[in-house]
Amino acid sequence: MDPQQRPLMSDRVTVNGIVTPLALLADGRLWWSEGNQRCLSVEKDVLSFVTSGPYIKIKSLVETRDGCCSTGAPARLARNDVVFMPSSEESHRLWCQKLSEFVDSLGRPKRLFVFVNPFGGKKSATKIFDEQVKPLLEDAQIEITVQETKHQLHAKEITHLLDITKYDGIVCVSGDGLLVEVVNGLLQREDWETAIKIPLGVVPAGTGNGMAKSLLDSVGDPCEVANAVHAIIRGNKRPFDVATIIQGEIRFFSILMLAWGLVADIDIESEKYRWMGSARLDFYGLCRLLNLRQYIGCVSFVPAPGFEAFGEPTSYPGKPTTSKGSNSDTSEAEHTNKQRPCYLGPEINVENLNWRVINGPFISVWLHNVPWGAEDTMAAPDAKFSDGYLDLIIIKNCPTLPLLSMMSELNTGGHVKSQYVTYLKVKAFSLQPGPRTKDQEKEGIIDADGEVLARGKGTYKCEEKTLMTYDKLQIAVDQGLATLFTPI
Numbered sequence: 180m181d182p183q184q185r186p187l188m189s190d191r192v193t194v195n196g197i198v199t200p201l202a203l204l205a206d207g208r209l210w211w212s213e214g215n216q217r218c219l220s221v222e223k224d225v226l227s228f229v230t231s232g233p234y235i236k237i238k239s240l241v242e243t244r245d246g247c248c249s250t251g252a253p254a255r256l257a258r259n260d261v262v263f264m265p266s267s268e269e270s271h272r273l274w275c276q277k278l279s280e281f282v283d284s285l286g287r288p289k290r291l292f293v294f295v296n297p298f299g300g301k302k303s304a305t306k307i308f309d310e311q312v313k314p315l316l317e318d319a320q321i322e323i324t325v326q327e328t329k330h331q332l333h334a335k336e337i338t339h340l341l342d343i344t345k346y347d348g349i350v351c352v353s354g355d356g357l358l359v360e361v362v363n364g365l366l367q368r369e370d371w372e373t374a375i376k377i378p379l380g381v382v383p384a385g386t387g388n389g390m391a392k393s394l395l396d397s398v399g400d401p402c403e404v405a406n407a408v409h410a411i412i413r414g415n416k417r418p419f420d421v422a423t424i425i426q427g428e429i430r431f432f433s434i435l436m437l438a439w440g441l442v443a444d445i446d447i448e449s450e451k452y453r454w455m456g457s458a459r460l461d462f463y464g465l466c467r468l469l470n471l472r473q474y475i476g477c478v479s480f481v482p483a484p485g486f487e488a489f490g491e492p493t494s495y496p497g498k499p500t501t502s503k504g505s506n507s508d509t510s511e512a513e514h515t516n517k518q519r520p521c522y523l524g525p526e527i528n529v530e531n532l533n534w535r536v537i538n539g540p541f542i543s544v545w546l547h548n549v550p551w552g553a554e555d556t557m558a559a560p561d562a563k564f565s566d567g568y569l570d571l572i573i574i575k576n577c578p579t580l581p582l583l584s585m586m587s588e589l590n591t592g593g594h595v596k597s598q599y600v601t602y603l604k605v606k607a608f609s610l611q612p613g614p615r616t617k618d619q620e621k622e623g624i625i626d627a628d629g630e631v632l633a634r635g636k637g638t639y640k641c642e643e644k645t646l647m648t649y650d651k652l653q654i655a656v657d658q659g660l661a662t663l664f665t666p667i
Contacts (some may be wrong), residue, residue, distance in 0.1 A: 188277040193264040201263060203277055209237065211263075219261065221281050226319040226412060228278050235274055237261040238318045240409055256405040258318065287414040288347035288378070288664075290322045294334050294361070296353035296385065297327050304384035308352045311404045312382055319412040328357065338364030348378040348664060350411055354385015355435055359628045362421060362661060363432045366522040375421075375522070380411035380664040383554070387629055389435055390663075393549035393564075398666045402554050410666040417667070418659030419564040420548055423524035424627060425654070426499045426647045430524065434661070435628045436552055437654065439612055440474055440543035441467060441574070443626035448639045468583055473540040474623050475613035481532040483568045483604035490535035496609040499651040525657035529607050537573060537601070540616050542582070545572040546608060546654065550592070560592030561604070567658030568604040575601070608654040622649050 189202040194211060201211040207221040219225055219239055226238045239261065242254040265271040293312075297305045305327065316323055324346070328334050334357045338349070341364075351357040358381050365374040383391040383402050392402040400406045422433040438446065449463035479496040482489055547559035547570045559570035577585070577599035585594040595602040612635065614622045622635020625647070634641045635649035 187281070188273060190270050190274065191266050192270075194261070203274075203281070207281060209261075221278070222285055222413065225282070226315070227282070228275075230271075230275060233264050233268075233271060234262055235265065235271065235278075237263075240315065240318075240405065240412075255401070255403065256409060258315070285414060287319070287412065288321060290346050291316070291324070291348050291350050291380075291411070292341065292346045293323050293325045293350045293352060294337075294357050295325060295327045296334075296351070296357050299354045299356060300385035304352050307382070307384045307404055312352055312408050315405065315408045315412065321412065328353075332360060335360035335364040335367075339368055343374055343377050346377065347414075348380055348411070350380040350382065350664075352382045352384045354383075354387050355381070355390050355629055356385065358390055359432075359434055359630075362434055365661075366421070366432050369520055371522040375661050378414075378416050378662045378664050380407070382407045382411075387553040389551045389553050389556070390549060392551040392554045393562075394663065394665055396551060397564075400666055406666070411664040413664075413666075415665050415667055416662050417564055417665040419661055419663050420567060420569075420656050420658055421660040422546075422548060422569060422654050422656050423522075424632065424647075424652055425524060426650065426652045429647055431627060431632060431646055432522070433548065433627050433654070435548055436558065436626075437546040437610075437628075437632070438544070438626040439476075439610060439623060440541050440545075441472070442543050442545050443624045444472065446626050446629065447624050447631055451639070464586060468579055468586070471542065471579065471582070472623075473542055473616045475539050475616055475619070476541060476544075477536055477538045477611050478541075478544055478571075478573070479534050479536045479609040479611075480571060480603075480605040481529070481534055481607040483606060486603040486605070487533070487535070489601065489603045490537045493534050493536035495530045495532070495534055496536075496611070496651070496653075499609070499653050525655050525660075527607070527655060529653070529655060532607060534607075534609075537575075539613065540575065542574040542577060543572070544610065546570070546605075547572065548656075556589045557592035558589065559602075560595060561602075564663070565659040566604075567656055568606055569608065569654070569656055571601075571603050571605050571608065573601040574599055606656060609651065610654075611651045612649055625649065625652070 185205045186202040187205055191198055192201045199212045203209055209219040211217055224239045224241050226240055228235055228237050239259050240256050241259050243257045244254050265274050295304050295308045338361045349361055368374045381391045382404055391407050395402050395406050424431045424433055445464045445467055449459045452459040452463055479493055547562050550557055550559055550562045552558040562570040581599060585597045588594045612623055621637030624638050625633040631645050633645050633647045633649045
């Protein structure tokens with residue numbers, strides 16, 4: 180007999196009034212012969228079990244397909260309970276013991292700190308948490324501490340002071356913004372080396388949901404709340420890269436993307452049409468394509484192995500500094516400085532690396548850490564969670580019609596195959612942004628992880644303070660610095 184098929188526990192039990200054999204196999208499968216659902220994987224399907232008198236209830240989350248002709252239909256996860264009565268009190272005790280031992284051996288989280296952002300996306304995160312997330316976590320017998328965020332950077336402030344020893348993970352029920360805040364809060368702690376190891380989970384409840392989509396799509400799962408919560412409950416983990424954006428003494432820790440040019444303009448300037456809902460991005464994207472901007476500037480980078488032919492050789496572009504008299508938020512920078520000692524970025528000597536340069540003008544410069552920028556935008560199809568590189572997507576010159584066609588392929592990642600796109604991987608990166616080619620009195624916007632990092636003169640809401648100035652900045656990647664709950 181295959182050792183994995185060896186029963187750890189077997190019994191004749193009663194299920195739905197029918198006596199049937201039930202076995203817990205060494206590979207973690209529960210098997211019985213009555214009814215339609217005859218097998219459950221403890222690791223994959225079982226959330227927990229509870230007892231009531233002589234009965235044991237197995238709470239599970241299993242794949243189902245809608246409709247009688249469901250071939251090819253996407254599977255969805257649904258809660259399902261299996262109740263059985265062991266043959267005796269001693270058998271009941273042994274079943275509880277064996278099930279507890281097996282579940283405990285899986286290393287699942289038992290205590291989670293959960294952030295809920297009631298303001299993000301369609302403002303539905305609170306409802307999603309109450310109706311979908313909380314019931315599953317309760318079924319899994321996970322103790323939760325819930326915090327609704329009250330304002331921007333609230334999650335960062337709380338994470339910075341949180342007693343992480345009380346928790347097995349931090350979960351964000353939101354879009355990508357809260358996860359970014361949590362990572363920045365952890366890395367600005369004095370105990371950042373320990374803090375950043377706490378596993379992080381994300382449940383899609385915002386506008387973009389790029390991280391949740393990237394995680395779930397990596398195993399072919401749909402970007403659904405139940406799938407995301409299921410991954411957190413199972414407790415599997417994977418490392419992921421964190422990029423440090425530096426300008427002078429100011430640092431921002433990025434986990435998703437940085438954009439300058441077309442993508443940043445659409446993402447940020449379309450906010451004036453927020454009343455249109457998600458259609459605002461398509462509408463404003465078309466507006467920008469019909470009145471295309473190009474920006475003067477240059478990008479320098481250290482290519483990953485295999486990408487050394489891109490660009491021209493150059494020397495290290497120099498450390499970026501903060502411009503005086505700018506509209507950057509110096510109070511935030513001073514606050515960050517007061518948190519020393521904290522994480523300062525990856526320990527690599529960028530000055531001695533082999534730098535290369537591509538000069539503008541540019542239509543778009545886009546850096547990505549994960550494949551999906553949003554649920555419908557596969558920005559960087561070759562991006563990996565922990566390869567130690569960022570994917571760089573550059574568009575310099577492109578006629579309007581090919582550009583329109585290219586943008587229509589963002590949902591499949593097909594845009595990177597265009598002859599007008601330069602697509603490569605980089606270990607370090609420096610951006611020197613400049614003005615628009617047709618109106619040099621106006622500059623651009625630098626967007627990091629969906630938020631404005633810097634605004635140049637003449638841009639949308641240019642009077643508002645930003646963390647950095649519209650000037651040179653540098654990015655380096657720390658491979659596998661943080662940890663995510665993952666479906667695999």
